[in-house]
Amino acid sequence: MTGFSTRQIQAGYVPATPQNSAVPPIYQTAAYEFGSLAEAADLFALRTAGNLYSRNASPTQQVLEERVAALEGGVSAVAVASGQAAVAVTLLALVGRGGHIVAATQLYGGTVDLLQETFDDFGIPVTFVDQDDTEAWRAAIRPETRVLFAESIANPIAQVLDIRAVADIAHAAGVPLVIDNTVGTPYLVRPGEHGADFVVHSATKFLSGHGTSLGGVVVDLGTFDAGREPARWPHFTEPYARVGDFTLWERFGIGQAFAALVKSKYVHDLGPSLSPFNAWQILQGIETLDLRVSRQSATALALARHLQQHPAVARVHHPGLEGTPWHALAERYLPRGGPSVFSFDLAVPRGADTHASVARVIDALRVIRLVANIGDARSLVNHPASMTHSHLTAAQREAAGISPTTIRLSAGLEDAADLIADLDRALALT
Ligand SMILES: *Cc1c(COP(=O)(O)O)cnc(C)c1O
Numbered sequence: 001m002t003g004f005s006t007r008q009i010q011a012g013y014v015p016a017t018p019q020n021s022a023v024p025p026i027y028q029t030a031a032y033e034f035g036s037l038a039e040a041a042d043l044f045a046l047r048t049a050g051n052l053y054s055r056n057a058s059p060t061q062q063v064l065e066e067r068v069a070a071l072e073g074g075v076s077a078v079a080v081a082s083g084q085a086a087v088a089v090t091l092l093a094l095v096g097r098g099g100h101i102v103a104a105t106q107l108y109g110g111t112v113d114l115l116q117e118t119f120d121d122f123g124i125p126v127t128f129v130d131q132d133d134t135e136a137w138r139a140a141i142r143p144e145t146r147v148l149f150a151e152s153i154a155n156p157i158a159q160v161l162d163i164r165a166v167a168d169i170a171h172a173a174g175v176p177l178v179i180d181n182t183v184g185t186p187y188l189v190r191p192g193e194h195g196a197d198f199v200v201h202s203a204t205k206f207l208s209g210h211g212t213s214l215g216g217v218v219v220d221l222g223t224f225d226a227g228r229e230p231a232r233w234p235h236f237t238e239p240y241a242r243v244g245d246f247t248l249w250e251r252f253g254i255g256q257a258f259a260a261l262v263k264s265k266y267v268h269d270l271g272p273s274l275s276p277f278n279a280w281q282i283l284q285g286i287e288t289l290d291l292r293v294s295r296q297s298a299t300a301l302a303l304a305r306h307l308q309q310h311p312a313v314a315r316v317h318h319p320g321l322e323g324t325p326w327h328a329l330a331e332r333y334l335p336r337g338g339p340s341v342f343s344f345d346l347a348v349p350r351g352a353d354t355h356a357s358v359a360r361v362i363d364a365l366r367v368i369r370l371v372a373n374i375g376d377a378r379s380l381v382n383h384p385a386s387m388t389h390s391h392l393t394a395a396q397r398e399a400a401g402i403s404p405t406t407i408r409l410s411a412g413l414e415d416a417a418d419l420i421a422d423l424d425r426a427l428a429l430t
């Protein structure tokens with residue numbers, strides 16, 4: 001296999017289209033014309049693969065799928081309309097009917113909403129555990145558990161997961177581990193190398209890097225084997241009634257059956273399809289992923305070090321800093337650099353109004369922008385307690401390490417000196 005930088009520019013595309021376009025074209029069409037009725041029938045029955053209707057896939061999307069699979073070291077991938085959709089269809093496809101999920105407490109706010117409200121409405125039980133507590137992961141597993149879920153680097157506190165420890169617990173229970181690698185990025189960490197079975201991304205963030213387009217991807221790393229315990233996974237191992245009398249596991253097998261189920265059932269039925277234009281935008285972003293992430297990672301560490309010695313800052317949550325709780329895990333899992341999304345807690349003077357102090361600082365920033373996004377070329381801040389994590393209870397925020405004074409930073413590609421000057425000017429107002 002070629003190196004990471006070559007893969008991020010070339011994987012999944014051979015310019016053998018009739019027009020020989022050097023860059024993957026945008027196939028902006030809702031549907032595809034069949035050569036004959038027999039050809040159409042074969043496509044609908046999953047006997048052959050090909051272009052059918054853009055809810056299922058477009059060729060632009062397929063290039064993106066192959067490219068992200070290549071970057072994560074996976075076998076196949078499915079791209080969908082958003083990271084939220086990627087998490088939802090992945091977990092739905094694994095839990096099947098009657099399954100139970102064990103998930104980390106330290107998750108993106110939108111994922112917490114999905115798991116504890118919408119999945120609860122659907123009757124899908126979820127147990128949340130502190131991701132650093134291996135005993136809690138083990139104790140939460142039930143006979144009907146079908147998947148363990150966590151983020152490689154949690155947002156906004158940048159806790160680093162011991163992926164290998166959680167993967168071993170999942171595999172001892174005979175279930176796969178799904179890792180949300182949005183903040184990690186495949187440049188900094190490839191969860192498949194540490195035992196994860198599926199990786200999901202909000203492609204909106206670092207894969208795009210330009211903040212123009214929503215998208216999500218799930219990669220099958222080719223290690224989940226439903227055939228080993230077929231009774232546990234009837235939706236893979238019993239006849240796939242909607243199409244024919246074959247089973248998905250027989251027809252597609254390890255590494256491919258999951259994508260076939262996600263596309264032909266969950267994306268087909270629920271409809272969170274990726275537009276060809278957004279797939280193309282995300283491909284443009286991926287071409288510079290390693291350059292951007294290495295620069296953002298270095299900038300973030302410089303900002304973290306600066307904030308750590310600033311009198312207006314009580315605490316910096318960045319695992320690259322010596323003496324912080326996740327530093328040893330960062331050294332083990334992130335040898336190429338730490339996350340560029342991290343947080344710090346303001347030191348609010350005794351007796352001062354906490355929220356007013358936080359607001360003064362955030363509203364004074366000029367170079368760093370107040371935007372609910374991460375992984376953008378622009379440096380962005382967010383106040384988790386009143387924005388991305390406002391739906392959580394105070395106790396849930398505390399369990400995730402978020403305080404009312406926590407400010408999240410996503411380091412962009414501007415000059416680090418300008419970002420530091422901007423922070424210093426704003427912090428003088430606490
Ligand atoms: C943003 C984000 C999501 C959701 O992705 P969208 O593309 O916004 O739907 C999921 N997980 C993490 C870690 C995220 O940061």
